[in-house]
Amino acid sequence: QSVLTQPPSVSGAPGQRVIISCTGSSSNIGAGYDVHWYQQLPGTAPKVLIYDNNNRPSGVPDRFSASKSGTSASLAITGLQAEDEADYYCQSYDNSLRGSLFGGGTKVTVL
Amino acid sequence: QVTLRESGPALVKPTQTLTLTCTFSGFSLSTSGVCVSWIRQPPGKALEWLALIDWDDDKYYRTSLKTRLTISKDTSKNQVVLTMTNMVPVDTATYYCARSWRGNSGDLDHWGQGTLVTVSS
Numbered sequence: 001q002s003v004l005t006q007p008p009s010v011s012g013a014p015g016q017r018v019i020i021s022c023t024g025s026s027s028n029i030g031a032g033y034d035v036h037w038y039q040q041l042p043g044t045a046p047k048v049l050i051y052d053n054n055n056r057p058s059g060v061p062d063r064f065s066a067s068k069s070g071t072s073a074s075l076a077i078t079g080l081q082a083e084d085e086a087d088y089y090c091q092s093y094d095n096s097l098r099g100s101l102f103g104g105g106t107k108v109t110v111l
Numbered sequence: 112q113v114t115l116r117e118s119g120p121a122l123v124k125p126t127q128t129l130t131l132t133c134t135f136s137g138f139s140l141s142t143s144g145v146c147v148s149w150i151r152q153p154p155g156k157a158l159e160w161l162a163l164i165d166w167d168d169d170k171y172y173r174t175s176l177k178t179r180l181t182i183s184k185d186t187s188k189n190q191v192v193l194t195m196t197n198m199v200p201v202d203t204a205t206y207y208c209a210r211s212w213r214g215n216s217g218d219l220d221h222w223g224q225g226t227l228v229t230v231s232s
Contacts, residue, residue, distance in 0.1 A: 036218035038158075045207055045225050046158065051218035089158050093216035099171045100148065100160040100215070 002027050002094045004103035011109040012080045020106045022073045022090035030071035033093040037075045040087045085110050113137035115208050115223035122229050123198050133191040133208030140186050146211045147191040151204040198230045
């Protein structure tokens with residue numbers, strides 16, 4: 001079954017580092033397709049945070065970084081800030097579904 | 112400046128057909144690599160990719176909804192239309208359209224604000 005699995009929630013104190021994992025399979029991340037990450041603030045549309053595994057669009061703070069290895073990817077937020085409280089989603093293409101997949105989303109809470 | 116805006120009914124009855132229109136500006140859907148996707152998000156739940164149409168008029172659908180979805184484009188009007196037949200209450204969601212400019216595996220770099228569709232009698 002083609003899914004991208006994320007932890008439902010992660011939390012950290014201001015200034016700490018949190019990591020969100022995204023686990024896929026051989027038909028998506030493991031097949032070499034790029035992983036993209038989105039941030040969704042409450043009541044707003046998602047915004048691309050990281051594209052092509054580890055690239056930040058202009059305007060995204062360098063506190064956000066990401067990596068990909070094998071069938072998994074991860075997003076790291078260092079120096080956690082209150083404004084980072086949001087839902088985060090990974091996305092990749094799946095060649096067995098011939099379409100995009102989103103992860104189940106991870107809610108980041110700043111304690 | 113790239114913008115996308117979804118429009119359509121806020122309320123549909125069960126068994127009806129939903130028609131949503133994505134009107135965009137700032138890019139052309141006839142440019143190589145450009146695609147428009149529809150994504151939905153039930154209240155309090157995750158994003159769910161539904162369909163994509165690309166610059167070459169190729170179309171891709173979520174496997175589980177393939178029989179109910181149709182995506183089309185009108186390049187002259189800068190619009191992409193999604194129809195979903197036989198609506199049921201679990202289809203209640205905010206529906207977004209979004210652009211990618213680097214093919215169907217590229218990131219969705221611009222999104223519309225979304226439109227909430229409620230399915231109820």
